[in-house]
Amino acid sequence: MTKRTSAKYKIDRRMGENIWGRAKSPVNRREYGPGQHGQRRKGKLSDFGIQLRAKQKLKGYYGDLTEKQFRRIYAEAERVKGDTGENLVGLLERRLDALVYRAKFVPTVFAARQFVNHGHVLVNGKKVNIPSYRLKEGDVVEVREKSKQMALVLEAVQSAERDVPDYLEVDHNKLTAKFVRTPALSDVPYAVVMEPNLVVEFYAKN
Template sequence: MARYTGPTSKIARRFGEPIFGPDKALQKKAYPPGFHGKNKRRRKVSEYGTQLAEKQKAKFTYGLLERQFHNLFLTASRKKGVTGEILLQLLEARLDNVVYRLGIAPTRAAARQLVSHCHIVVNGNVVNIPSYTLKPSDLVGVREKSKSLVAIADSLQGVRPGRYSWLEWDGAAMVGKFLNFPERADIPENIKEQLIVELYSK
């Protein structure tokens, strides 16, 4: 499936947040991108524009395209509970996101590549589908043949155990456990999910 491969700094500057990780460009140019730079007179954003921007930010943050994101929203809307919170929980339960959260990869894009190249196992079986949705108690680990990869070893050096309450990590075995779907207060992403719900509800 197609993926956004353009400049990430430009996208981060558009939203004014380091959605792809630490970015020096945000410090040097703390204003949206554009030909006229910070001197450009910008129109007041409409309610629809605000909602659309929030959806776009969520899509770029988790690395989904429009159809995939919309289908995930439809799944969330069919479940009992607060739709916006369930949407974020489903995003957090994606295999590529969990690989990133566990520290096996430094970014979600890198995590997606590891999954696609069959370096990740779920409950002992190789899974090469980044959008695979994990269930509570699922075990996510590095394939035995891939444990010596330099990229994985370098990424795991900065792992801080217990960083996320819904995940467990066994550094010796290179295996993590998806304990449960996280509560909204525990998800660190700065996303106003209610705006996304309002946009899709129109």
């Protein structure tokens, strides 16, 4: 599990953007970076800095994956036919924790990872507790019967803060979600602009 669960707002501050679009993000109040020198860190970024920031933003969005995890997913995206940046986003969205978050079963991607870890989720009727589990098109994910009345779930389902994307078919009454298709970058409802092409450039040079 990520060590950044308690520090999700620090990721927003570090990026200088409200990357999940949350109403309570500190970036809504102050756009400068964290720390006593945060207001003086607005210098122009180099090409390397811009590419690194794009990588950190995408990696942070999915629960601040470790560099090893993210690099492995990138390597797989590179091996598949097609645009590497698009492939990378598609693979990230096929993670089980990403679907649980997208389906609005939980309020944050960090909560999604913990929710899956604690065994609250079934995939095609079988319990899966691995957040990085790779979904296939047509897979059905559901919240276990015992977990459907959890306050966390009820609050997330009723939240109007974000919408469910159209590459999922979600029934909030039954708390089920079908992974219909692997999305393209333009399909994914990021709250800020993500630039996987810059991530590709970063790994190509480093």
